[in-house]
Amino acid sequence: MDKMNRAYRYKRLAEIATRRETVSIFLIVVFIAAALSSMFISPQLYQWSIHEGDVALKDIYAPYDFTYFWGVDEESTVKAKDAAVRAMPYWLRRDPALEEKQRARFERFFDMLDAEREQNVPIGEKVTSLKAAMEERPSDRNLRFFLEYPDPLEIKQGTFGILEDVFRTGYISRDDLDHLRRKGVQGVIVFNKEAGTETEQAPEDLLDRGGIRAVTEDYASKRFASDRKTRQAVAALISAYIAPNLRIDEKRTEAETEEMLKGVEPVSRRWAVKKNELIIEKGKRVNVRHIAQISQLRRVFRPGVKPTFFFGVLLLFLLLGLIAAVYTSFSRKRNFLMDTKSVAIVLLNMFIMIVLADFIMRSPQPSYFIPMASIGMMITLLVGFNMAFLTVVLMSVLISLLVGGKIEMTLVLMVGSTVGMFAVRDVRCRTRILWAGLLVGTAKFLAVACIGLINGMELDFYVKDGIWSIASGLFSGFIVMGLLPVFEHLFKVPTNISLLELSDLNHPLLKKLSMEAAGTYHHSITVGNLAEAACDSIGANSLLARVGAYYHDIGKMPKAEYFSENEMGSKSMHAKLAPSMSALIISKHVKEGVEIAKKYKLNSTIIDFITQHHGNSLVYYFYQKAIEKSGSGTVLEEENFRYPGPKPQTKESAIVLLADSVEASSRALGDPTHSRIRHLVKKIINNKFIDGQLDECDLTLRDMHNIADSFVRVLMAIFHTRLNYPENTKKSPNGTLPDDSKNKQRKPKQKKKD
Incomplete structure (x- = not known):
């Protein structure tokens, strides 16, 4: 009994340890521990390696009132020796x-x-x-x-x-x-x-x-x-x-x-420095007195050796984490901790930014050069705007507090980052990222100008800090261009840029699909058009849905002739097969599609479209045939005629599921009028909804209404009619009638009243 209980406990602990929420929490704890233990956590406002005789590369002002010790106080030294x-x-x-x-x-x-x-x-x-x-x-x-x-x-x-x-x-x-x-x-x-x-x-x-x-x-x-x-x-x-x-x-x-008197240190004289007082002027030689002032700032600004500093930063992380938890609970319907990949992306970007911020604070550049916009743009492309905005707000506050609590720093970082996130929201080529970086620099320059006007700064402030702000925007663009492919490969996350590469119809897999399963290829293109229009109507990722639609049926290639869109003759390959075998062949294209996608190293997000585009719905046609053949006394298991699933987890995969069914069913319409198409679309969406295929995604009833309208609009464009041009009976000079085959189009049919 004890062995059984011990085994159960170990199994239970293993289950808890492998949960997505547990992994996400572990990553958060590791991030906080790494940030606290790193000496990069405390940015500086002064030159890091500064020695007597160096030339100051920038003006350094006191961030607040402080005192420092420099020079020997003879009277106090005598008193100290007398006391000793x-x-x-x-x-x-x-x-x-x-x-x-x-x-x-x-x-x-x-x-x-x-x-x-x-x-x-x-x-x-x-x-x-x-x-x-x-x-x-x-x-x-x-x-x-x-x-x-x-x-x-x-x-x-x-x-x-x-x-x-x-x-x-x-x-x-x-x-x-x-x-x-x-x-x-x-x-x-x-x-x-x-x-x-x-x-x-x-x-x-x-x-x-x-x-x-x-x-x-x-x-x-x-x-x-x-x-x-x-x-x-x-x-x-x-x-x-x-x-x-x-x-x-x-x-x-x-x-x-x-x-004993030999060991008595001379008493240094205490000097007071007021906030914003110039400590070292740019271009001046650093002397012993400057070193004393800078050393005092170092002790104040870099208290990492004190336990109180670590407790303070830990408390700050906990408070910022509380804000993040409240924000995500209202902005996302699903638990963000379930998305371990997104949590890892956000935390890694945050840590990179802390390292960059510390490095810049050690350098002569002003603090406005911190490329906060880079993580905003990166997370927008990889995770989404909501998480990017939250991360930028929290990191701007964190960096500003560690620098010295400057509100103007928070303003400049947030303005530049927000503009950058907006600029890359629909970016589809890598050169647009540089343009986004230029917009970030312009926005940061305007924010710096705003601060200068409010505080009555001299022209030198605008020139110096403004130029560095513009450079920060361009630097952010280069960082995103350099790191984005790394993150895409490391976390297997598609962006609009990589999706555009996959949407190229000359992609080897799409070329192979067009050659081996031409009907499936054209079906996929049409499904892509339907899905793209539907996503646009509800604000989902239309490019992702279109690319997912292009590849959703690649599993049909090994047995393309068993699918109706690829049948060239009147005889079906399923005519001599049992309905259960036909259902197995049809449903197996999901599994084979996953294997082909992995062979071609497609992104896991695209593979999700392959596994989810049927959900666990019923292969209805062959299920009905099986019922007809078995007779009324036989009970058939529906599970044997269902796709393996899972059900769609995102709006985009759910839309591809609906578009796939709508496109296939619309081809069976004998008279594709507007009312017939609308009735068909609503019927299919309702059936999928009733069957529970849309239970695990975020689609609302309003979304489904808009999707239906977009489907009808696209299908009406596909099944449009042309006038029947009269034949030309006039002979050509060589005695033959001209080829009017191009003018022989389907007659327009009278539309029935709805």
Whole structure:
């Protein structure tokens, strides 16, 4: 059971991972991660590689108020050094020789105590004898206490232990401590040269004569916790006998201070720069002060190393993504994430634009040179105007914010891009792209002029930035011309330009179709005319529909004689075949058409017309024949007589489906009057609608009405009538009648009233 559950979970995860929405979301996440991790994400407003002595290639103005540091502030530097000196600890040296003398003094004291204890004299004489032998004069009470202490070894060891505690803490003379306080010393380092130890302490933690008694009594409390008299006696003895063991080492302190001052950086002077103030004038030599200003701008404009920058840009992407989601939910009936190919095209174009924008910002060119229109035109040609417009708006806002939040940048980029998208909406030759680029440049020049007039700029602004704006438009055109074939090949997306190449009737596949299945060829041409007119009537892609119609029946070539439009004689090839076999041959032309299309490397969009031009409709004629032959008692499966599908997914493929049925049925009309043709067209469209063949495309009832009208108009032109010219009975000079066969046309028939 566990294995089955695990297998089910793996299968479920695999299904989720291969969904189109999942792939699209993964591509979006990869795009955001790549943009955030790339150092190209933060465009610059200044020259990137700038060094002292270089000549400035353009005027550089401050984008906003900022401050920078340049030159040494002598007064602040002196203050900084004074502060560093005050913070510098003093070095105090422990004197091991003095400590050893102190131990020897205490050792002699306890030796004298031991000697007096052995004397058989009154206690008072012992005290008097001790006082006479000692330089210091301890109190008689303390001396009596030490002489009468029951465990001499214990009190001796305790006293020496407390003595070592005092040495470790440090005992300094009153004069030295006052010297440290006058200097304002905030810390000291006690070092023992012989032992190689260093301990940093606060001056107030050191012991002096004023606090030695209390501290030693505190130390004694740890060794003689239960005997208050002993603590007091030992503390009194040590405070009376001990001498300071710390000495100020002036040489060491001065050496360490000098070494520290070498590391104190001079304090730079702070300067303020106002917004729009000229930083570097074009043509001037770059000096150290310019470098300081540019470096400050670099730190402000390129905060990519800071986590806050990445979080900010990530939040910006999420907000722009929210705008895109809202826009696509209203402008498209289908979920845009289902179209993985379009998502990849849009994201790749966006990333290319971020890279180009960063490169241009590093260069001397003004920011208006950014070829934003190139991705607008590219996405318009590859995906559509709606997604191109949304992408341009979002990218213009993104680039403008990263540059410094300039609204005029957004205006110029959006104006040029919108004009470019409009100019290439129906482009059918590659040279028109260059003309579109010129229109983009003109529009950007007008936008720059608008900004200059509003802000009262000098003539130099119009000449410099205006010319670069025109150059940006031409640059955009060249980018589209260079990258469009790459995108067409990489994503297998047809554009009007590649569709025109496929619509050439001299295309090898169309030439082969005209030779091997002439009836199918002419049928396809007529279907193309019908589909083109219908698409024009509802605003669909008429060129795509016409080209799709040209190739929709190429699968009939292997068995062309089995299709009525290619039958040359009166006898049908299906006469001796079972209806089920005939239906199989008829429906198989879809599969064979796909194989032929792949062999000739046709675009997948054109292949969709081959697979969808019948949907999963019924091969009705042979289905009815099968019913007639089987009798009333036999039940036939409709699925055996249906095309494999799928149903049309786009307006264009649905129109080709309708045009294909209308053209084939119209040839059976005996008297193709206007009313008969209209009735036939409406009947076929209604039947396809009722059969559900139009359920998965975006056609509306109004669209179907307009399609029907366009079909009727084209069919009436096809089945037009001519006058029957009278025969010429006059003989020619050679005695023969002239050839009037060209004048023998079908008589016009009286139109029936509708």
